[in-house]
Amino acid sequence: MIELRKLNKYYKVGKQKFHALKDVDLKIEDGEMVAIVGKSGAGKSTLMNIIGLVDTWDSGEYMLDGVQIRKNSDLKLAKLRNEKIGFVLQDFALIEDQSVLFNVSLPLILGKEKMKNIKPKALHALEKVGLADQRSKKANQLSGGQKQRLAIARAIINEPSLILADEPTGALDSKTGIEIIELLAKQNAAGTTVVIITHDKTVSESCGRIIRIADGALV
Numbered sequence: 001m002i003e004l005r006k007l008n009k010y011y012k013v014g015k016q017k018f019h020a021l022k023d024v025d026l027k028i029e030d031g032e033m034v035a036i037v038g039k040s041g042a043g044k045s046t047l048m049n050i051i052g053l054v055d056t057w058d059s060g061e062y063m064l065d066g067v068q069i070r071k072n073s074d075l076k077l078a079k080l081r082n083e084k085i086g087f088v089l090q091d092f093a094l095i096e097d098q099s100v101l102f103n104v105s106l107p108l109i110l111g112k113e114k115m116k117n118i119k120p121k122a123l124h125a126l127e128k129v130g131l132a133d134q135r136s137k138k139a140n141q142l143s144g145g146q147k148q149r150l151a152i153a154r155a156i157i158n159e160p161s162l163i164l165a166d167e168p169t170g171a172l173d174s175k176t177g178i179e180i181i182e183l184l185a186k187q188n189a190a191g192t193t194v195v196i197i198t199h200d201k202t203v204s205e206s207c208g209r210i211i212r213i214a215d216g217a218l219v
């Protein structure tokens with residue numbers, strides 16, 4: 001479970017401070033599929049980066065699966081992030097000139113998985129997203145939808161309890177976007193908590209709950 005209490009985040013802008021998240025109280029239960037919506041600049045990615053242990057905050061509390069997350073323990077956070085969280089981003093964030101197999105394996109390589117386990121696990125993840133037959137291609141040889149499926153395979157290879165997706169359909173046509181959401185919904189049905197930032201109404205309406213954010217505050 002994700003629980004934020006009175007969480008505040010400021011960005012430094014020159015000598016000024018910009019109040020990016022304002023007293024955010026938020027609970028997301030295990031197994032939920034939640035959309036985060038709001039205008040550009042509202043604070044959606046900021047919120048997701050904090051939930052995803054990528055960014056820090058200034059005041060308030062964050063509990064993840066019953067563990068109080070400390071603001072400043074980078075190494076521990078990186079480990080927790082690699083174990084628990086899979087990220088899916090609008091621009092896929094793949095290593096374009098590397099193979100599909102390499103890209104999907106990356107979290108295992110970084111997580112110090114035994115060599116002999118890497119390939120079977122990678123193939124299993126690729127099978128789940130229907131890309132096993134594309135494994136030898138380079139990422140830059142895939143279509144947009146295939147790239148996003150590869151990013152999802154990479155996100156799920158460590159069997160994370162949480163998937164965070166920031167505009168996962170933003171770069172895709174609507175039909176391909178629906179396929180991507182169906183894939184995320186399938187992960188959710190298998191027990192993974194899924195949080196999706198989206199501008200797309202079809203996407204937010206396919207989630208169990210919609211969280212709205214405006215000017216850094218939940219509404």
Ligand SMILES: Nc1ncnc2c1ncn2[C@@H]1O[C@H](COP(=O)(O)OP(=O)(O)OP(=O)(O)O)[C@@H](O)[C@H]1O
Nearest residue numbers: 011012013018020039040041042043044045046047
């Ligand atoms: N590194 C930064 N330094 C200063 N201000 C920042 C920084 N990152 C984000 N901001 C500001 O914080 C606010 C929230 O940004 P954020 O990226 O969370 O918005 P968003 O809701 O994800 O928008 P979009 O839909 O355009 O992606 C914006 O006003 C943005 O300009």
Ligand SMILES: [Mg+2]
Nearest residue numbers: 044045046166
């Ligand atoms: Mg954003």
